[in-house]
Amino acid sequence: MRGLHLTADLFDCRDPDGLMTAGAPLVALCEQLARGAGLSVVGRYFHAFPPGAHGTVGWTGVLLLAESHLAIHTWPEQSAVTLDVFVCNVGRDNTAPAHRLLDALVGHFAPKRVRRQQLVRGIDNADA
Amino acid sequence: MRGLHLTADLFDCRDPDGLMTAGAPLVALCEQLARGAGLSVVGRYFHAFPPGAHGTVGWTGVLLLAESHLAIHTWPEQSAVTLDVFVCNVGRDNTAPAHRLLDALVGHFAPKRVRRQQLVRGIDNADA
Numbered sequence: 001m002r003g004l005h006l007t008a009d010l011f012d013c014r015d016p017d018g019l020m021t022a023g024a025p026l027v028a029l030c031e032q033l034a035r036g037a038g039l040s041v042v043g044r045y046f047h048a049f050p051p052g053a054h055g056t057v058g059w060t061g062v063l064l065l066a067e068s069h070l071a072i073h074t075w076p077e078q079s080a081v082t083l084d085v086f087v088c089n090v091g092r093d094n095t096a097p098a099h100r101l102l103d104a105l106v107g108h109f110a111p112k113r114v115r116r117q118q119l120v121r122g123i124d125n126a127d128a
Numbered sequence: 129m130r131g132l133h134l135t136a137d138l139f140d141c142r143d144p145d146g147l148m149t150a151g152a153p154l155v156a157l158c159e160q161l162a163r164g165a166g167l168s169v170v171g172r173y174f175h176a177f178p179p180g181a182h183g184t185v186g187w188t189g190v191l192l193l194a195e196s197h198l199a200i201h202t203w204p205e206q207s208a209v210t211l212d213v214f215v216c217n218v219g220r221d222n223t224a225p226a227h228r229l230l231d232a233l234v235g236h237f238a239p240k241r242v243r244r245q246q247l248v249r250g251i252d253n254a255d256a
Contacts, residue, residue, distance in 0.1 A: 001208045007133065009249050045173035047192050062190045062197060064175050069190065069199050073216070080129045082249060086212070088201070117247050121137050121210060 002122035003068060003088035004095055006102050010081040010111035019108060020074040020081060021057050023048060029108060030063050030070060037101040039087070039094070040066035052077050067094050070101065081109050086121070130250035131196060131216035132223055134230050138209040138239035147236060148202040148209060149185050151176060157236060158191050158198060165229040167215070167222070168194035180205050195222050198229065209237050214249070 019026050027046050034041050046061030056076035063070040068086040075081065085102045087094035106114060147154050155174050162169050174189030184204035191198040196214040203209065213230045215222035234242060 001137075001203050001206050001210070003210065005135065005212075007247060007249065009129075042188070043173050043175045045171050045190065045192060047171045049170075049194075060170070060192050060197070062173065062192065062199070064173060064188050064190065066177075068201055068210075069188065071190070071197055071199065071214070073196055075129050078129050082129070082131065082196075082214075082216075084133075084212075084214070086199070086210075088210075115250070117249075119135060119245050119247065121135065121245075122243070 001088055001090065002120070003086060004098055005084065005086040005119040005121050006098055007085075007117045008083045008102055008106050009115040010083070010106060010109050011079065011114070012112035013079045013081055014110040014112070015076075015079070016110055017108065020059070020076040020079075023059065026059060026072075026074075027061065030061070030072065030105070033101055033104045034063055034065065034070060037097040037104070039097050039101060042066055067097075072105070081111070088121070129216055129218065130248070131214060132226055133212065133214040133247040133249050134226055135213075135245045136211045136230055136234050137243040138211070138234060138237050139207065139242070140240035141207045141209055142238040142240070143204075143207070144238055145236065148187070148204040148207075151187065154187055154200070154202075155189065158189070158200065158233070161229055161232045162191055162193065162198060165225040165232070167225050167229060170194055195225075200233070209239070216249070
């Protein structure tokens, strides 16, 4: 089992479509982009946090994929979003779909700053 | 927003309790360990994959936490498990609870080899 885990932490999001505080539109967008990237959605769970001091509602959610998962947490009071795309490469290399999904999501939030990181997951170099 | 993302990829799991192919007991264990580590579960979604060539059923699942999430994918045919614990440190430092949860889960699968990695998430060093 080998996999690729991409993360993106978004700051100063302009969020032109108001996705950070949206429920159904956010879920629909995640699913649409995942499928558009060629990944298979097998489940989803999204949870709204109670309104904060500014009255905004943040969301935390996940799409379970046949290839692993997409996780998203929105922080509207900080104009921040965290994204995770984890794909395992069983039967095919899902590197390109993972990048495609993450890039598309980042674009929808229109952040001014992005911190991207990645981990190679799996058996190579496993510790004894 | 600052956070810590811990991953552990487990290989040659002895899996003494048969958790890799369990449904409800796996969910219950994740919830029990998350709560025991002092984290707050706000949702869960687990999905079983169809039986593979060896007749075993793998699981993919997530606990949504007030602090972020726990994700687990089991690969019984490869005796492998991947674990993610992502916590954000809003209001308090969740570093110790995250390690406690991950360590406890790793112990239950009794792997012979573990690959651990971690990412500091959030605003420090954000790219322009």
